[in-house]
Amino acid sequence: MHDWKDGQPFSIRFDDVSFPTDSGLEEKRHVFLQGNELARRFAALRPGETFCIAETGFGTGLNLLCTWQLFEQTAPLGASLDFFSTERFPIDDDELCSALALWPELSTQAAALRARWQRRVPGWNRWHFADGRIRLTLAMEDVMDALPQLPSKVVDAWFLDGFSPAKNPEMWSDGVLTAIARASHECTTLAAYASTGWVRRGLQQVGFEIKRVPGYGHKWEMLVGQVAARHAELKFSPQLPGGVLVIGGGLAGCAAAHTLAQRGIKVTLIESASQLASAASGNPRGILHARFAAGMNTLHRFVLASYGHALALLDEVMPVDGVHRAECGLLQLAATESEAKRIGKLAAQEWPPHLLQAVDAEQASQLAGLPMTHGGLWFPAGGWVVPPAVCARLVQHPNITVRLDSEVTSLERVDSGWRASGEGFSVEAEQAVVCSAHHAKKLAQFAAFPLLAVRGQISVLAATEASNKMQAVLCAEGYCAPAVEGQHVMGATSSFGDDGADIRETDHAENIAKLAVHMPALQQALGDAPPLKGRAGVRCSIPGATPLVGEVEQGLYCSLAHGTRGLLTAGISAEIIASQMCGQLPPLPQELLEALSPLHRIKNTGK
Numbered sequence: 001m002h003d004w005k006d007g008q009p010f011s012i013r014f015d016d017v018s019f020p021t022d023s024g025l026e027e028k029r030h031v032f033l034q035g036n037e038l039a040r041r042f043a044a045l046r047p048g049e050t051f052c053i054a055e056t057g058f059g060t061g062l063n064l065l066c067t068w069q070l071f072e073q074t075a076p077l078g079a080s081l082d083f084f085s086t087e088r089f090p091i092d093d094d095e096l097c098s099a100l101a102l103w104p105e106l107s108t109q110a111a112a113l114r115a116r117w118q119r120r121v122p123g124w125n126r127w128h129f130a131d132g133r134i135r136l137t138l139a140m141e142d143v144m145d146a147l148p149q150l151p152s153k154v155v156d157a158w159f160l161d162g163f164s165p166a167k168n169p170e171m172w173s174d175g176v177l178t179a180i181a182r183a184s185h186e187c188t189t190l191a192a193y194a195s196t197g198w199v200r201r202g203l204q205q206v207g208f209e210i211k212r213v214p215g216y217g218h219k220w221e222m223l224v225g226q227v228a229a230r231h232a233e234l235k236f237s238p239q240l241p242g243g244v245l246v247i248g249g250g251l252a253g254c255a256a257a258h259t260l261a262q263r264g265i266k267v268t269l270i271e272s273a274s275q276l277a278s279a280a281s282g283n284p285r286g287i288l289h290a291r292f293a294a295g296m297n298t299l300h301r302f303v304l305a306s307y308g309h310a311l312a313l314l315d316e317v318m319p320v321d322g323v324h325r326a327e328c329g330l331l332q333l334a335a336t337e338s339e340a341k342r343i344g345k346l347a348a349q350e351w352p353p354h355l356l357q358a359v360d361a362e363q364a365s366q367l368a369g370l371p372m373t374h375g376g377l378w379f380p381a382g383g384w385v386v387p388p389a390v391c392a393r394l395v396q397h398p399n400i401t402v403r404l405d406s407e408v409t410s411l412e413r414v415d416s417g418w419r420a421s422g423e424g425f426s427v428e429a430e431q432a433v434v435c436s437a438h439h440a441k442k443l444a445q446f447a448a449f450p451l452l453a454v455r456g457q458i459s460v461l462a463a464t465e466a467s468n469k470m471q472a473v474l475c476a477e478g479y480c481a482p483a484v485e486g487q488h489v490m491g492a493t494s495s496f497g498d499d500g501a502d503i504r505e506t507d508h509a510e511n512i513a514k515l516a517v518h519m520p521a522l523q524q525a526l527g528d529a530p531p532l533k534g535r536a537g538v539r540c541s542i543p544g545a546t547p548l549v550g551e552v553e554q555g556l557y558c559s560l561a562h563g564t565r566g567l568l569t570a571g572i573s574a575e576i577i578a579s580q581m582c583g584q585l586p587p588l589p590q591e592l593l594e595a596l597s598p599l600h601r602i603k604n605t606g607k
């Protein structure tokens with residue numbers, strides 16, 4: 001949708017320049033950075049404080065990159081930046097590459113953005129840059145869908161950059177301007193290239209005092225604005241919590257500890273077992289398997305956002321190395337009638353090819369490395385990781401203290417916040433997050449939560465010469481990962497209400513039977529040898545399957561009931577909790593946060 005005209009990237013759709021070249025960077029700095037007085041405001045931040053910018057059109061991300069550069073030059077260490085943007089028509093990887101190549105002075109930031117760009121999913125994306133100091137929340141959707149989903153009074157400065165009002169009036173509609181005002185507080189400012197009269201009046205009507213000031217270079221004027229005193233609403237400015245207890249050392253707990261520690265918060269992670277990742281997160285390999293229904297209900301929108309986030313988080317903490325993580329791709333086979341229907345509906349929708357592609361049986365066979373009787377969906381970024389290794393990486397931070405062999409049996413409110421205690425120990429901190437799966441029910445605050453133990457057993461089979469040809473993770477009713485060091489991991493059974501961790505022959509038989517039905521070529525390649533070993537883990541689920549993530553009562557949060565999807569959903573859930581604790585921009589739209597919220601669900605269900 002972009003072309004080059006007179007040396008400038010040009011949007012064919014909007015018949016307008018996407019961003020100016022030659023002096024383009026200086027113009028952006030003049031309009032948006034100086035227009036919002038960012039150098040002064042960044043320098044005035046204190047460690048632990050966050051500044052939040054929102055933009056109306058992400059384009060090539062140039063505004064983000066020069067803001068990020070200025071932030072690193074001017075803000076004190078310990079302060080962080082939330083940058084929110086919307087983009088309905090994301091450019092492809094090559095376009096981003098050539099557009100950003102024009103700015104050698106931003107090449108470090110551009111390289112980081114390009115890497116994350118390959119992880120983008122429709123809907124909201126949350127990516128960290130500069131060791132977590134810069135958080136980008138990018139809503140790949142229409143501005144009018146995205147802005148009303150921001151919390152009120154969260155934005156400190158606006159970049160109104162959505163093409164000229166004459167070419168793209170939707171970007172400047174009353175609805176958009178009202179949403180901008182709702183997300184602003186008494187000190188919020190704005191800047192825009194556009195100085196069109198009706199935009200100016202629209203912004204005044206929603207409560208901004210607007211000035212026309214000299215634009216840059218060939219532009220006569222631009223707009224700057226600030227919330228008018230009569231509309232001013234005080235922003236609640238929370239402090240970072242002094243310390244946080246994280247209860248549970250699986251993926252959910254380790255991810256929470258990681259993102260809180262990155263924000264400069266001291267975390268004590270308490271685990272009852274003698275090592276981290278000892279329960280459901282302890283399998284030797286877990287697969288990155290995102291499964292959506294065509295209707296994309298709330299749960300599936302959450303899973304989609306979680307998948308994009310998980311890939312980006314893994315890129316940060318566990319880059320692909322073939323030992324702890326492989327990006328071999330994953331095939332969802334249309335092996336049953338209902339799967340064929342689901343996959344057919346999804347395939348009929350438009351998806352970025354780096355996310356998923358529909359394939360026929362022949363393409364599936366090529367991708368799998370073994371003959372497949374069905375086609376299905378191909379997830380190029382799917383693959384496997386070693387979950388205990390991910391947990392170990394996540395907690396490698398000087399702000400995290402890990403306390404093993406400590407089963408928390410009571411959690412009580414004390415003057416300083418929360419006290420977690422068990423046999424022979426007691427630890428206190430200002431806030432607490434419970435990430436202990438179905439064991440949370442033993443704590444009084446969670447006794448009434450409808451958490452369910454779900455036993456799942458995997459089987460490990462010896463690879464053969466024929467099965468070594470397998471190149472991708474294969475999923476139908478069960479799954480099987482390509483061989484690593486001569487072993488395939490396949491799984492997994494699901495027994496609701498069962499918390500037994502014993503290894504059962506019946507479960508092995510079930511795993512193998514599923515394989516035989518849906519991937520006969522793989523079963524043939526593996527032969528009849530019995531499994532080498534198995535492992536049973538107990539996951540935690542809840543009716544409806546949407547995890548419970550968020551505040552439970554003041555200062556107490558939870559990240560629970562991730563079911564079989566913890567590898568995907570633990571990371572973004574940690575971001576939700578950290579943003580709530582720190583009063584920062586959340587990574588997901590309000591309606592998804594409500595769907596996950598224990599407070600909301602418990603109130604609504606009367607549980």
Ligand code: SAM
Nearest residue numbers: 057058059060061062063087088089142143163
């Ligand atoms: N800020 C960008 C940068 O620094 O590179 C330039 C933004 S460009 C002028 C405007 C962007 O708004 C385009 O990328 C366009 O696709 C996007 N856009 C236009 N209409 C939109 C809408 N209704 N919702 C979301 N994005 C939209």
